Amino acid sequence: MTTEQDQIGEFDDVKRVIANDLKFKARLGIREDAFASVKLGKTIGSLSDLGGAAATGAGIAQSGMVASTFFAKSGLMAALGIGGAAATPVGWVIAAALASGGAYYGVTRLFKGYEDSRVDVVPRFLNTPIDLLGASMLDLMGSLSLKVAAMDGQVDPREVAVIRDYFVDDWGYDADYVDHALSVLQANADKSRLAEMTQALAEFVHANPDCKFTAIQQEIKVLLHEIAQADGKLDEREDMAIERILRALDEQNSIRASIGRAASGTVAAASSAAGWIGSRFGLGKT
C-alpha cells in the first residue's frame, strides 16, 4: 500500500499542471468576464446600447411618417387643428421605445447565444494562478468522475482512459500530471460521498471568479455520459448517479441557491479547492 509520502514522491518529475493554457482557459467558459474592467464596460455598453435602441424606437414613433399614418391631415379633425401638427401621442412613443428596447435586448440575447455556440472566446489571463486552478478543477471533477466510474462495482480501465483523455486533450492538462493525479484520486475515491463531492464542485465554481457555472455544468454532463458509455455496458447505478449529480448541480444553479448565498454573506473568492474546502469544513488551509 502506497503511503502519502510515496504518492507525493511520484510527482517529483512533474513540472507543470497545465500544458496548453489556451485550451484550459477556453473550457472554463468565463470568456471576457475574467477581466473586471471588460465586464464593467460590457454592462455599461449594454445599457447604453439598450438606451440607444429605445431612443431609436422613440425617434421612429415620433416621425412624421408614423404620425401621418394615424393622424389625418384633412377632414374635420384637421380643420380643428387636431392632428395637423404630426405629433405622435406621448404614450405611444414611450410604448414604442420600450418595445424596441425590449426587443433589442431579447434579439441580441438570442444572437449572442448563437455566437457563443460557434465561437470560443479565450481570456488572455485569469485571476487565479493557472496551475493552482487547474489542480483544483482536476481534483473536483476528476474525483466526481471516478466516483461515477466506480458505481458499477469496479473502475474499468477504459473509463479511466476516457477521463485521462478528456483532461489532457480537451482541457490541455499535462499528461504526466493527470496520470499521477488520477492514481491519487482513485486511491482516495471512497473517502467522500457523491453528494458532498457535487456540492463542493458547485460551490467552488460559484466562488471562483474565473469559472462560469453553466459552462462547467455542461462539461461535467458530457464527461459523465462519456464515462458511462466507455465500458460498453449501460449500468443503471451509473445512470442514477449521473442523474443525481446533474439534478444537484441544477439546484445549485437555481435562483434560490443564489439568494441563499447572498443572504449568507459574501463568499470569498476561491482559488484553491483544498484551502477553500478546508476552511468550509473547519479543517484549516492545507
Place this chain on the structure above:
Amino acid sequence: MSESFVPSSLDEAIEFCQSAMPLRKIKDFLDRTALSADLKALLYDLAQFTVKVGEVVVAIGRRMISIAMWLAQTIPNTALGVTVALALTAVIGTVPVMGGFLAVALQKLLLLIGLTAGAIEDLRQHAMKDAIDRMARQFAAFNGGVVA
C-alpha cells in the same frame, strides 16, 4: 546578462534589453501569479513596450518587467505590481522621452494595485532606494539615443 548588470554604454544597454526574458516566458510567469487578470494584462502590455534607437527596435519593456520580477523574488514581502511601478518611475525619471505611454501605464497600474504616486515615491526614496537607483543607471544610457 544578470538583472543587476549596469550597462556602461548605449550598445551595452541595447544588448542588456535584447537579452531579456522572451515574452512567452513572461506570459507563463504571469499566468502562475495570483494577480488580477486586469493587472496581468497591463503588465503584459508593458512587457511589449519597445523604443527605437537609431534603426534598432529595443525591447525595453521586457527588461523592465524581468528586473521587476527579479526584485519581487529577491526582496522579501515585495509585490510584483509595486516593483513594476517603481521600475516605471525610475525609467520615466531617467529617460523622459519614454514618458508618454509609460506615464499612462503607471497611472493605470497605481489604480490597479491601490497605491498612490506618493506611496511609490516614498518607497523609491527609502526602502527601495538602492534597487531603484541601480535601475535608473541601467537605463540612463538611453538618454538622448531614443527616437521619440
